[in-house]
Amino acid sequence: GENVEQHPSTLSVQEGDSAVIKCTYSDSASNYFPWYKQELGKGPQLIIDIRSNVGEKKDQRIAVTLNKTAKHFSLHITETQPEDSAVYFCAAGGSQGNLIFGKGTKLSVKP
Amino acid sequence: EAQVTQNPRYLITVTGKKLTVTCSQNMNHEYMSWYRQDPGLGLRQIYYSMNVEVTDKGDVPEGYKVSRKEKRNFPLILESPSPNQTSLYFCASSFMGLGSPLHFGNGTRLTVT
Numbered sequence: 001g002e003n004v005e006q007h008p009s010t011l012s013v014q015e016g017d018s019a020v021i022k023c024t025y026s027d028s029a030s031n032y033f034p035w036y037k038q039e040l041g042k043g044p045q046l047i048i049d050i051r052s053n054v055g056e057k058k059d060q061r062i063a064v065t066l067n068k069t070a071k072h073f074s075l076h077i078t079e080t081q082p083e084d085s086a087v088y089f090c091a092a093g094g095s096q097g098n099l100i101f102g103k104g105t106k107l108s109v110k111p
Numbered sequence: 112e113a114q115v116t117q118n119p120r121y122l123i124t125v126t127g128k129k130l131t132v133t134c135s136q137n138m139n140h141e142y143m144s145w146y147r148q149d150p151g152l153g154l155r156q157i158y159y160s161m162n163v164e165v166t167d168k169g170d171v172p173e174g175y176k177v178s179r180k181e182k183r184n185f186p187l188i189l190e191s192p193s194p195n196q197t198s199l200y201f202c203a204s205s206f207m208g209l210g211s212p213l214h215f216g217n218g219t220r221l222t223v224t
Contacts, residue, residue, distance in 0.1 A: 006153075031210075032209055032210045034212065034213070036213075036215075041217070041218075042217055042218070043115075043201050043203075043215030043216050043217050043218055044154070044201070044213075044215050045215070046212045046213065046214075049212065051210070089153060089154060093209045093210060098144075098156055098159060098169060098170075098209065099156070099209065099213065101146075101153045101154040101155075102153055103151060103152060103153035104153050
């Protein structure tokens with residue numbers, strides 16, 4: 001079935017460093033790739049998304065890249081801050097009309 | 112304020128006792144969905160609805176029921192809960208489904224003993 005793999009499962013960085021989270025997907029028909037941030041005790045919140053006709057998208061310190069040929073996409077966070085600490089989920093829009101989520105990455109930013 | 116509201120936030124129940132988790136959105140969204148979140152498994156879709164009176168199974172529908180009688184409400188029903196349904200549940204909505212951002216509620220933590 002459709003699958004999204006996300007790595008790493010945990011990531012610890014020093015404040016100010018960059019963080020990169022990578023995802024691969026199996027359904028070549030996927031064309032929508034959002035990223036969600038989940039803080040403790042809250043629901044996931046969309047932070048950035050990209051569609052298959054775009055290779056890269058930036059929003060301030062956050063960027064997402066997409067390689068459709070290789071079927072992988074990545075989240076890049078630059079100049080990390082303690083408030084970036086959270087669980088991040090990638091997802092891919094499946095051919096069945098639903099979103100398939102990765103298993104999540106727990107990011108810790110140390111002051 | 113635009114939001115997805117789930118109730119209750121916490122629920123402890125016993126095996127076999129029927130329960131309903133309510134979900135309501137005030138954004139006039141067409142699409143609504145239920146997910147469960149378990150450690151190491153991420154978010155898995157239970158059921159979704161593209162519009163009123165239209166519901167479809169997600170990846171893990173066994174043991175759950177839903178209904179969509181009104182656009183704003185999408186309750187999740189557990190007719191006979193079992194311990195393996197102990198989980199954190201999220202309701203979400205979006206303007207038109209795939210390709211539009213999902214808005215999540217703050218979750219319902221269910222414990223079935």
